[in-house]
Amino acid sequence: MPEPQLSFANDYSCGATPEILERLARTNDVQYPGYGSDDVCASAKERIRRACGAPGADVWFLVGGTQTNQTVIDAITPQYAGVVAAASGHVNVHEAGAIEATGHKVLTLPHHDGRIDAAELDSYCATFYADANYEHMVFPGSVYVSQATEYGTLYTRAELEAIADVAHRHGMPLFVDGARLGYALTAQGNDLTLEDLARIADVFTIGGTKVGALFGEAVVFTNHGGYSRTPKHFLTLVKRHGALLAKGWLLGVQFDTLFDDGLYLRIAAHANRAADRIRAALTERGYELTFDAPTNQVFVTLDDATRARLESQVAMGYMEPTADGRTVMRFCTSWSTTDEQVERLIALL
Amino acid sequence: MPEPQLSFANDYSCGATPEILERLARTNDVQYPGYGSDDVCASAKERIRRACGAPGADVWFLVGGTQTNQTVIDAITPQYAGVVAAASGHVNVHEAGAIEATGHKVLTLPHHDGRIDAAELDSYCATFYADANYEHMVFPGSVYVSQATEYGTLYTRAELEAIADVAHRHGMPLFVDGARLGYALTAQGNDLTLEDLARIADVFTIGGTKVGALFGEAVVFTNHGGYSRTPKHFLTLVKRHGALLAKGWLLGVQFDTLFDDGLYLRIAAHANRAADRIRAALTERGYELTFDAPTNQVFVTLDDATRARLESQVAMGYMEPTADGRTVMRFCTSWSTTDEQVERLIALL
Amino acid sequence: MPEPQLSFANDYSCGATPEILERLARTNDVQYPGYGSDDVCASAKERIRRACGAPGADVWFLVGGTQTNQTVIDAITPQYAGVVAAASGHVNVHEAGAIEATGHKVLTLPHHDGRIDAAELDSYCATFYADANYEHMVFPGSVYVSQATEYGTLYTRAELEAIADVAHRHGMPLFVDGARLGYALTAQGNDLTLEDLARIADVFTIGGTKVGALFGEAVVFTNHGGYSRTPKHFLTLVKRHGALLAKGWLLGVQFDTLFDDGLYLRIAAHANRAADRIRAALTERGYELTFDAPTNQVFVTLDDATRARLESQVAMGYMEPTADGRTVMRFCTSWSTTDEQVERLIALL
Amino acid sequence: MPEPQLSFANDYSCGATPEILERLARTNDVQYPGYGSDDVCASAKERIRRACGAPGADVWFLVGGTQTNQTVIDAITPQYAGVVAAASGHVNVHEAGAIEATGHKVLTLPHHDGRIDAAELDSYCATFYADANYEHMVFPGSVYVSQATEYGTLYTRAELEAIADVAHRHGMPLFVDGARLGYALTAQGNDLTLEDLARIADVFTIGGTKVGALFGEAVVFTNHGGYSRTPKHFLTLVKRHGALLAKGWLLGVQFDTLFDDGLYLRIAAHANRAADRIRAALTERGYELTFDAPTNQVFVTLDDATRARLESQVAMGYMEPTADGRTVMRFCTSWSTTDEQVERLIALL
Structure with missing residues (x-):
């Protein structure tokens, strides 16, 4: 057919932006150590930290989006808790139960063209903790939003700050799924820069798969304290989810290229x-x-x-x-x- | 450093064998449907079926080895059961608990230069079912062996047949991890062909990552009846493990190349x-x-x-x-x- | 305070109906084999089968309600699937994520005073299977309803039959949580008998904790074919969930008393x-x-x-x-x- | 038969020691709040703290042994880690995979008449961390021992102290399964008191099921700092495992009786x-x-x-x-x- x-x-x-293919060809015979411990990954991480204006950030490279969401959410959400997301969120709808497979419930808020609302998040949490039986329920333990959302819409900087504030007030890290982050950052009317995002979010991803790479998602733990820190032994957690690429430099090459000169x-x-x-x-x-x-x-x-x-x-x-x-x-x-x-x-x- | x-x-x-890189470059601008539903994957699957002499086999492409072992073992092992493996098996030692993360115990047999012994497997099962309390224990539910093993050694055809017989007698499918299958098939003294393997195993993998590809493991459900059949809705199971590659044709391209003319x-x-x-x-x-x-x-x-x-x-x-x-x-x-x-x-x- | x-x-x-306490006192010194393999459990199971008019039913005794829901739903719901329940269902709201802890999503339908609607269930499934991407989503894999519901309301016999029909048409077993089944069976206006329930449901529970026992839930696999059969090695599944009571006859004594002469x-x-x-x-x-x-x-x-x-x-x-x-x-x-x-x-x- | x-x-x-039965009869009509929030549980906890000489200890009551091991180990073992136990340990052999069901591997040491050896534990950990690939392996994350062991043998106080020291040096809490603790404390030649145990272990259980109760295991988080503290929202974790008894005072009554006057x-x-x-x-x-x-x-x-x-x-x-x-x-x-x-x-x- x-x-x-x-x-x-x-x-x-389609495949990858030509610059990536060329570089893969150029480095094909180089011998790299495995699992992302190579110099190219180190360079790509440094470029991303610079682009984020976040010298203390911790960057990791995974292969796919569902895999990344699963690994990150499982790592940052307490065992007694679920992740709060828009009902339209990718983790709620199109990941075949990958979040629940790690034992976490997806707690849904109504979406507004794909976005959750800070006030509704606050109200959700307030109602939760006001319930006499809340210890018998799934705690709101982390917050997931997508930028751009699954419906192509955007959070403004103020909206995202408000969500982060509410999240932190209720003891939750904010995770921003940036599978299509590039499109958000360059959209007409967008007012949220990568530096803003690195300041506001506790962890976010920079999607490669849908923005010019063959595959790959960069995970950025912003490490500005509080809820923002790399989970302990994250490499092992990645491996435990089957998400650690043997030829890790393939991810490094792609992100090092994408973050070279604004590509x-x-x-x-x-x-x-x-x-x-x-x-x-x-x-x-x-x-x-x-x-x-x-x-x-x-x-x-x-x-x-x-x-x-x-x-x-x-x-x-x-x-x-x-x-x-x-x-x-x-x-x-x-x-x-x-x-x-x-x-x-x-x-x- | x-x-x-x-x-x-x-x-x-190192990267991939040049034939693969060239073909990736050649197809880079072609628009393919996602998640492996493309013609190149279809062609690669057909080539593998032919190489296996197994027209009824069902072939899938995943990205990495641990991911593949986790997904396959979780799919073929009953909830009340574990997977039997050599103590030296990759799933027991070097997968960061990826198997246990899916709720299954790895039941270990002693290894003989990396190999398990059919008689010891039989004895293990016999002892299990003879135990008055066996219902309080983890059932042996599937068998995992590697060809070549983690120590580079090989099973002979007769040894693998004996293991399959024992496995089937005790109600278990046999899964052969072929992360290094190419090296096994072409080793001096090897007597086990790909066709033999497709006849003996219930499911096996053909490793690409370590045999010339950038990444990729082909999973072959041999579908010759009994314990040998594709798990229901396997695509959803793959996705649920975060193991479904968006640009699935990248795997198709690699395996279609590797299985073209004996490469x-x-x-x-x-x-x-x-x-x-x-x-x-x-x-x-x-x-x-x-x-x-x-x-x-x-x-x-x-x-x-x-x-x-x-x-x-x-x-x-x-x-x-x-x-x-x-x-x-x-x-x-x-x-x-x-x-x-x-x-x-x-x-x- | x-x-x-x-x-x-x-x-x-409060504790238990006096008949139970008396019998516990009377049998306190009797030596029983463990884990429910005793004669009292056998007698209680037979009484329940008779009360259900279901000689082929398979009866098990567990301790608590959340535990029972978790164990049963995990056993009857395929790995690629979730359980469909009212948004107000106990499994969705008040079980602290026990269902998700087993890897299954709770798929919610709107509730009508605690009840789901057969037509809405049908529509949910039809929409699911009509979605071009349904294999990337959590399949509806089993249906959970409560009789009486969490809001004290009841399904009529016709309503429950309609739900069972829809469930079966979409390949799902119907599980009825009867934590308060006694109150349902004896309510004014109720038209659903225990025999009806055993004929309609694939598996249901008879709650003891809230109906006169110290604790205990009887699980009835109605075993009338199709989706109605005991999961393989269910005892081991119960044990794996930490739900197998060592002194199992304590459950037998309670249910044997409750089902003696209509108590x-x-x-x-x-x-x-x-x-x-x-x-x-x-x-x-x-x-x-x-x-x-x-x-x-x-x-x-x-x-x-x-x-x-x-x-x-x-x-x-x-x-x-x-x-x-x-x-x-x-x-x-x-x-x-x-x-x-x-x-x-x-x-x- | x-x-x-x-x-x-x-x-x-057999059932329970007569004192328990009598008290259950006496309190049968009293209305208690649910889930262990009653005065009898409070009294029982206080009695246990006094018996342990541990006023800061935190005591919980669960129903069964496997359930308790599953809940506690899952709560104290990091996600990237397994629990170290004797090969003969109950959690490794006779719990139907309940530990693995929570995603944790049981890492086994050889047993010496049921006991592990502190030096072998130390060597295991040293070898683990010396392995260049240890991040690809399951970390030793907690230590499980039984007192008395599954073979009826005992650890001396010095042996248990040595194990605790090694555990702590390698970043692990020590969990002592006391399903048969009473028999250990009163055995000829035993030199380990309940107070010693509360000082040495980070968490331990006091078994009721096998020592005079109808059922019930008391979990004692000794809370003396370091690895010894109650996991956050432990009640929710207990509920999530289906292990929270509705009529929680039944456990309180039993332990309050058992710890009254040395029973x-x-x-x-x-x-x-x-x-x-x-x-x-x-x-x-x-x-x-x-x-x-x-x-x-x-x-x-x-x-x-x-x-x-x-x-x-x-x-x-x-x-x-x-x-x-x-x-x-x-x-x-x-x-x-x-x-x-x-x-x-x-x-x-």
């Missing part, structure tokens, strides 16, 4: 601009954008006929049904999206 | 020949080979002075102390080992 | 009648009953002043806050509730 | 004296005592003929086969063992 020629199905449908942000900005063009074209043609989302994911609510017509010519991502019988579909852009592809898509619309 | 120029520390210290075996044979030369040189010079192992790992028992002298010039792998105060060290060869490297090593000895 | 003299706080605040139902009916009187008095005096619940739990929505006044004279159970700033409180009756206590309470109202 | 009239099969084959030790001493008589009789008649064990378990190595002859007349406990084809069997005494039973047994020998 031949794939449709044109695809905006997701942001992980990571350039790639993301490129994809965002393509998405902006698609959004403009959709709006112009009267399509309904499902979310007001400025990043590389374009969500559109389609009736069955339009969906069928489009799907015959372009691969899209399926999201969810709506209450009124339509479907939320997604166009995704990435490092590999070309102007020509965008123009073909727009012509189809 | 500069790495020693010469390294035989392990078989995962996998050629790479392994090359490394074995280099190891044979090292073994011959060691023997000639009076070194003590720790195990009579014909594959790409050369184990040598060294006193402290010799170890220190060698380590100053060549990177070796550390294995374990001996009772008499010496150390078992390892020289590993791989696809990237050159004649020149072997000669330099021999000159050092 | 002296306890309030009058307490309707819960249905587990279990008589105790429950007694408590229901006391609750009916309280409900009548509350209604008469203009209190707002929170739920239309006919069993031994009486829920009443109180403003702060009334709550404070009552709590100074009688112990009640705290349930949850309401949206309008009041509190749902609970009066519970049990085998030990006396007419005199009920009259004192009514005088206070 | 009638049970054999005479049974020395185990120490949990616990009197019961144990009674059973030990009966066992001493059996041991003397066995020795006199030329039987081979398997272990030099001074507590209530008498181990004897029997050939098949003798075993068959005895088993036809008295119930014994099965332990394990010996290398030479015989069987280790066990006679157990308890609070309920009478002089008449001992005499009948001796007559049979």
Whole structure:
């Protein structure tokens, strides 16, 4: 079965940005020590610390997103506790129970276009501790948010600070899943820098898989005290989750390249601009954008006929049904999206 | 700290065999569907089935060895049971508790240069079921062996058949960890073919990480009935372990290349020949080979002075102390080992 | 701090119905084999099978409710799946994450006064399997309902049959938590008999702790085929959860007594009648009953002043806050509730 | 099937010491708050603290032994670590994988008649941390010993102090399983008092099930600093393991009675004296005592003929086969063992 020629199905449908492939080729014969103990990883970590303005941060490289969420959440959430997340959060919906597999409940808050609200988080915790039977319940033990969210929307700096404040007041570290962080950092209207994030979050990830790498997620423990510190023997915890890559330098090479001279942000900005063009074209043609989302994911609510017509010519991502019988579909852009592809898509619309 | 120029520390210290890198470059811009649902994975699976002479086999691709062992063992071992393995088995010693993290005990048998013995397995099970209190104990629920073993040794076809027979008689599937399967299949004196393995084992892996790939382990459920069948919803189980690669075709590309025109075996044979030369040189010079192992790992028992002298010039792998105060060290060869490297090593000895 | 003299706080605040205590005293010196392998357990199981009209049922005795839910759900729910329950279900709210501790997500449906709706369950499953990405999500793998529910309400026979039908159509066993089953079976308006339950459910429990025993929950695997069968090596699974009582006959003695000559139902009916009187008095005096619940739990929505006044004279159970700033409180009756206590309470109202 | 009239099969084959039964009858109608928050539990805890000479100790009551070991070990052992135990330890052999079910490996040391050796523990840890790859292995994270051991033998005070010292030096709390603690404290030749134990161990249990109670294990966190402190939110951890008894005062009543006026030790001493008589009789008649064990378990190595002859007349406990084809069997005494039973047994020998 031949794939449709044109695809905006997701942001992980091509290999890596050419700079990464070239460097992998160039270093292919070099002998590195295993498991990330090599110089390239050290360099990549240092570049990330500098980009974060966080010289004390501790950086680790894992392979995939679900794996990373599972490993980090299991490490930072007490045994008697769960992780608080938006009902729409990746950890709640699309990780096949990977969080529960480590014994932790996902405690859900309502989402607002993918975002949780600091006041609702506060109220959740207040209600919890006011319950006479709270010791018989799952404690809120850590907070998970995604930036950009699963619906492509963003937290402002103020919103994220408010969430971190509430989290810390209730004894919880804040974990920001940055599987699509690049797209957030370079979106129109975004006011949250990487330095802000490293100051606000206790731990966050910088996604490579969906932002130009073959694979790889950088985990940054910001280590600014309080809830922000590397879990003890984290390497062993990573290994225990089957998440420690033997040829660890492959991750180092990729992140060292992405964080050399701003490549990571350039790639993301490129994809965002393509998405902006698609959004403009959709709006112009009267399509309904499902979310007001400025990043590389374009969500559109389609009736069955339009969906069928489009799907015959372009691969899209399926999201969810709506209450009124339509479907939320997604166009995704990435490092590999070309102007020509965008123009073909727009012509189809 | 500069790495020693010469390294035989392990078989995962260089990138991939050039054929793989070239193909990754060639396919870098192709848009593939995610999670292994692409045509390249389909082709790679078909090539593996053919190489196994097992048209009904079910093939999956995961990223790393510990991850694969964890996912497979958790899937095939009943909840009330553990996995039987050699005390020296990777799952018992070097996986940071990844098996126990899924709730399963590793039940150990004594090892004989890394191998378990069918009669001892039988006796273990017989004793278990003869115990009046066996329902209060962890059932032997699956059997794990490695080919080649962690000590580079091999099971003969007859030995593996005997183990499979015993396993099946006691209601257990046999899982063969082939992280270094290529080296086993091409070793001098080996009598076990890939087709034999697919006939005997219920599930086995074909290691890529240590045999020419950047990363990747192929899991083969041989599906010849009885204990040999794919666990239900295995894709979801893989995802639940955080082991499902988004850009799954990267694994397909690697295995499709490795199983094109016998490359996998050629790479392994090359490394074995280099190891044979090292073994011959060691023997000639009076070194003590720790195990009579014909594959790409050369184990040598060294006193402290010799170890220190060698380590100053060549990177070796550390294995374990001996009772008499010496150390078992390892020289590993791989696809990237050159004649020149072997000669330099021999000159050092 | 002296306890309030009058307490309707819960249905587990006194010891056991006198018949049980007497029999424990009578058998105290008898030597029984351990772990439930004794004759008294055998007799109790047979009595329960007869009361259920289910000669093929398989009966087990565990100690506590959370323990039982954890052990049963873990045994009947596939590894790739979660258990579907009302958002208000005990397993979702008040078990401190015991279900997630076994690796299973609790998948919640909205509750209707504590009940789930068969059509909503069907819709949930249909939506799940219609999702293009369902293999990346937690499968609905078993269904958990409580009879009586956590809010004291009941399923009718038709409702439960409908739920069982939906569950089976989507490949799930139906588990009915009967921690307060006696109160359900003897409530006014109930139309579901124990025989019905044994015919409809795949596995259910008969609660002792809250219905006259010191402790103990009987688990009944109804074994009528399909999803209804005892999990393999269930004794070992029980032990693995730390749930196997050494002096197992203590459970046998209690259930053998409760199921001798209808004692279990008589105790429950007694408590229901006391609750009916309280409900009548509350209604008469203009209190707002929170739920239309006919069993031994009486829920009443109180403003702060009334709550404070009552709590100074009688112990009640705290349930949850309401949206309008009041509190749902609970009066519970049990085998030990006396007419005199009920009259004192009514005088206070 | 009638049970054999005479049974020395185990120490949990009768109910409770009469004082407990009487008090349960006396308090049966009292209304207590749930989950151990009652005055009787408070009194029992205070009695235990006084008996331990440990006013700062924190005492909890759980139901069963495996449950207690599972809950405590999971609470005190880091996620990256396992629990070190004798190969013969209950947690390694007879708990159906309850420890591994919580994700922790049991790391075994050789046993010496059931005991581990401090020097071997030290050597194990030293070897572990000397291994270049130790971060890929399961850390030794806590130490489990039994007093009395599973073979009825005892640690001396000096031996236990040495083990605690080694444990602490390697960063591990010491957990002493006292399922049969009473028998240890009152054995001939024992030099370890309850006060010693509370000073040496970080956490230990006082077994009720096998020493006069219907059921129940007291957990004592000795809280003398360092590794000795109650795990945070331990009540929630207990609940999460399904181990929190609703009618918690039933445990309080039992331990408050056992620790009133030395009853616990009197019961144990009674059973030990009966066992001493059996041991003397066995020795006199030329039987081979398997272990030099001074507590209530008498181990004897029997050939098949003798075993068959005895088993036809008295119930014994099965332990394990010996290398030479015989069987280790066990006679157990308890609070309920009478002089008449001992005499009948001796007559049979």
